[in-house]
Amino acid sequence: MRRILTVEGISCKNCVKQIHSALMELPGVKSVAVDVRTKTAFLESNPNLKNDEIKEAIDDAGYKVIEIEKV
Incomplete structure (x- = not known):
């Protein structure tokens, strides 16, 4: 399953x-x-x-998810 996350607070490479790292640790x-430009994370995982x-x-990790969209 693919998801697009809109995340508040992304501003640099760190x-x-x-x-x-936080997302890759999830089962x-x-x-x-x-x-960083669009403040989004693209995630592919099992459903x-x-x-x-x-x-x-x-x-x-210190950030906030604004929206999760399934694609």
Whole structure:
């Protein structure tokens, strides 16, 4: 399943690395790409991964998910 996350607070390469690491640690995540310009993260995972788990991982990294869109 592919999802696009809009994340508040992405402003530099360090932010990108922190968000990437937080998402890659979740079970079932296959790939992550974070774009500092658009403040989005592209996530591919198995369908069992819940949006609440994604939000919690981002929150724990110090950022906030504004929207999760399935594509």
